[in-house]
Amino acid sequence: MKLPSRFGLLAQLLTGFAAGGVIVACLLVVGDNMLERSSQRLVTMLDQHVRPLARLHHFQSELAAMRNLELELANVHDVFAVQAHVAKMRSEGDNLDLELRDFAARLGERTPADGGRLLHHWQEYRSRVAEQMRLAEAMDLAAAGRVTTSGSRLPFDAMQALLSELADHTEIAAAEAYLETAGQQTVERRQFLLLVLLGTAVMVVGLALSGRIVVRRIRVLHGHAQQLAEGKDSGYVRISRYDEIGDLAAAFTRMREQVLSRELALRRAQLELEDRVQARTQDLRRANRRLILFSQTIEQNPVGILIAGIEGKVQYANAAYQRITGEPIGGLVGAHISETLGGGEPIDIDGAILMAVEGERGWETERQSQRADGSLYWERLHLASVQDENGVAAHLLLSREDITERHEQQEKIAYQAHYDPLTGLPNRVLAHDRLLHAMGHSRREGTRAAAMYIDLDNFKQVNDTLGHTTGDGLLRQAAARLQAAMREEDTVARLGGDEFLIILNGLAHGDDTSAVAEKIIAAFAAPFPVDDRELVTSPSIGIAIYPDDGSDATELLRNADLAMYEAKEAGRNTYRFFDRKMNADAVERLNLLGKLRGAGDRHELVLHFQPQIDLHTGTVIGCEALLRWFHPEMGLVAPGRFIPIAEDSGLIVAIGNWVLREACRQAVAWQRAGLPPLVMAVNLSAVQFRHPDIYDTVVSALAETGLHPSCLELEITESILIRDTESVLEKATRLKELGLKLSIDDFGTGYSSLSYLKRFPVDKLKVDRSFVQDMATDSEDAALVQAIVQMAKTLGLKTIAEGVEDLPVLEKLRACHCDEVQGFLFGRPMPADDFQAYLERRAYRITEQMTATLLS
């Protein structure tokens, strides 16, 4: 198929523009020629008429000014002003001369006569003025004035007249030239307008024809495109292909085919995309919910949270941050993190940020801070970095938690841990620490330190008789007096109970503490007013000196304690320095205690039994079980040596329980051996009695051994009864309800009173041997024993006297109507086998003299 010859759109447009351009260029050339001619005429008119006219007016004005200067000269009286005036006239005249000569030359080119006349008049006038100036400079002002009035006036008038005449002529010529120029311009303007109209018409017709052809073909193409856009298949586009529009139609046809096929693919892709969008939307919703959750968590978190960029610029702070720090959030955002830390201990924020970014656990600290309103609070600060999705630290997270309450609790706990709540004095823990400190100071300074162990004499009695409230009052006052007696740098501590410790340091000599001890004793001399009573107590003070009496705190305290016991034993209300003998005694006690532990297991403990005799019948009615310790190396250890140690160490409970069970077991053994039933008296120590398991222990012993309770008598001391009365009463009552007997041992040495004897379910009083042994020779002891027996009888109680070793005493007891006796006179304490033999040999039958005494 033969294609038509190609004439593209660009060629068509260029052809059209070229034709139009030619027309416009022609119009411009014609118009420019017309304007050039018009301009030339105006320039000619300006040069020939207007400018000369203006200069003529200027010359008239300058000439008038010159004349004014002439006239003013006559009025200048000061010679110095004359000089200045003449200088001005000369300057003005010179300038005008130059201008006029130039103008006259130009004027002469056109009208030589006028030019000549102007120059002549000007020279005439100027010569007069020069004469005037010369006279003025010569100070001949009168002559100068004459020139002004007569000499220069006529030349001036002539000059002015000539200038006016020339101006008039010039003005007329200018008007005529203007009219001629205006007429020529009107004709040329009309011709130019006609040409413009013709050129415009040609261009319009050409554009209309070519435009119609192009537009028609584009409309056809537009119709097909419209149908394709509406989803209709418009079919093949029939447009001739000699130019770009034809090319466009062919391309459109190819595009139509591809559009149809791609539309199908797009619909499939759309469906797939919608599915993915839906899934993504759900993911986003979940993420958004999490984001809201996290956001609310941070926003509502009671911990103040601040988020800053890694460069430290604050981006966010939650409400708690403002509440805790008192800083308004609005003022925080945008500030540097270092500026948000407020008052308080300064923080090395750069170091903190470094730790937050590089350390695994970030940076944290606790400090006391101050809010803007001045209030103080404790807070915990934690700074950590937050990493972005690439694991790079992108933000800083600063949390600030108000821990004021917790801190106060800790301070309170710390206080309680170190101070005695009753007296406010340092407690044992703090005292120990102060002692270490004092020893360290003494070591460094080459001085001495002292530990003064103080125990209040008779305090236990006060506490037991008047109650804890009164006892506490006494302790508070005692603490106050101790503090008042000491220097501020000394430590007064309460170790517990009625024990105090005073620590002195910086002493030159250990003897210096004597004065301190005496001062303390003097401070206690006055009674203590407590609850409307006046109580009296005194200190027993033990003093140990560092480093002489101990190289460590424990040793020093122990030795002070030992010295204090020495003071007690020395009669109380005094002080004693530690010496090595005390230590030796303590060591011995410690050795004994070590050996005593396990003595039962090693069967070193045994019971001996001492018979008890009924004074009315002379028969053995029972025995007292007495503990004995046979050590393989030490042999028999006296009870006075090891019983106090057992009591102090608490071993007495276990030993006492063993004694109880063993005594019960032996009593049952004897019964089973056919011996008559005896009452087995067992001593209960105070420690053992106060033990909460005593009741169960007794019940258990009876149950395990099968001893009838009526065959068991528990001996307790007066001291048990007078302390913690209600508890002891309840415990004694329960034991009594088992059916056993209760007796009071060592009666008369304590603080018994009728009231508690009356209240407690006691069966018997055991009169202490200290009264019994000398009653045959000491009338007071005899009277006392008699009074005890009489009182017991009044209360319905039996009495037994211990320590009966000779007949006169026995006689006295009988005379007093004592019920029972016990002592060497009737038999020493003896092992179980010996005691059984003693009974079997009826050795319990006393001698004839004794019988007589007993039965008389």
Next chain:
Amino acid sequence: MTSTPTGKASRPRSRLFPAAAALAASLAASLGAPPAFGGEQADRALAAVRDLVAAGEIKRDARLKVDFKAGNINSLLGPELELQGEWERRTGIMIAAHVIPQQPGMTTLKADPDVDLTVVRNHESPDLLDQGLVEDLAPLMRQFGFSLPGEPPNGYIRPRLQAYVGERMAAVPADGDVAMVYLRRDLLEDPQERAAFRKAYGRDLAIPRTWQEYDQLVAFFHRPDKGLYGTAEERDPAGGWMFWLPRYLCQSAPYRRLFDDAMRPLIDSPAGVAATESYVRTVRFSPPDVLGEGKDYSYLLPFFLQGRAFAFINTVAATKFFNAPGSAVKGKFVAVPMPGQSLGGKVLRHNLPIYGNNLVVSSRSPHPALAFLFAMWLTDPDNSLRTVGARGGFTDPYRWHHLEDRRIAELYTPGVLSVLAGEWRVALPAGTGIPGDSEYLEALDRHLWLAARGEETAAEAMRRTAAEWEKITERRGRDRQIRALQAFNAGLALKEGGQARR
């Protein structure tokens, strides 16, 4: 000695004036030396103005009103008012310049309520300060860090004589009107005249060193029939003190005082009478109307300029006229020092700045700081050269470096400048230096005039003047006047670049 129109020093034409020749030579050697600090004072003043404008203390549309006399407006504001234009261009502050007649500064300041700056004569300062008509500029000097140095080569010439009254500063010097004597050199050198003089007086015709010698010369050259008068000194009713005081001050060493410490006049003494007689003696050798009212220098200067007088006493400004085209004495005159009195074989001379154009700031000025800064700008070394160098004005050298500038030397001639420098060195304050100066001087002028007219003898004139002075002193309060005199003398005693002290 003389100078050429180009200002270059020429060889002395005779042996008459060896001292003046030596001075001229040394001055010529230093011509052209630029001031070391030219422009700095002006720049600082402009900077201060800009700071004041920036701080809002001066409004941008403020106008500075100055009142200058006819004849010096051009010289103070520059030829073609170029300094005014420069100030306005660089500060944006416009200047409203008004021309006032030759009149006392007190009249100007009282008549113009809103003038910022004007010019006054030297002797007026005590009265203006006393009446509160002008600002004490000392605080402004301190505020803006300026000073008035008195040392050559850069300082003002004798600022204590022109600017200060005691410790107070009344004005900024803008003129240097110390008096000098002009003589006809051509006549002095004429052999016939010299012979005739020797014959008549028995000594050589020479420049007069004493007033007695001056009187002889004036009498010798008085030839009215030939149109030549002996002298053209002013003897009108106003201003006689300016020509009497040089004659009086040299009557005793170091100088003859007007008052003693108790403010008692000392003029009714032989010294005062002698000075008055000398003053009166020239009248008969003067032009006929010399005693007429208003016959001041404008009347008398033309006599000398036209060659009709042998002697003339005025400021150095007259030189500009005598050297100008049209002057009959151009190249024929010489300026010489003021004569003195022979005492113990030595001649004691004293001079004084007789007129003066000093810049004062009105106490009623709306812009005192601005006016002060304009004065400092105008008297800057560079700017002042432009005002002193203006032809046709009467602003004369008032800073030491003016005397060494080539352009100024061309205008005045080096010889005149050397005489001027010497006269400044023997200058004392103009007038009395205390409040009431105008009254004291008016009384003195009046009786001098009466004496010149022959209506009073010299002794009567002095006695009556002294009596009037006593009344003035009593009326103003003697103690107050004594304190003012003490303060004025104490201020003069302050160091001023090594110059003489009064």
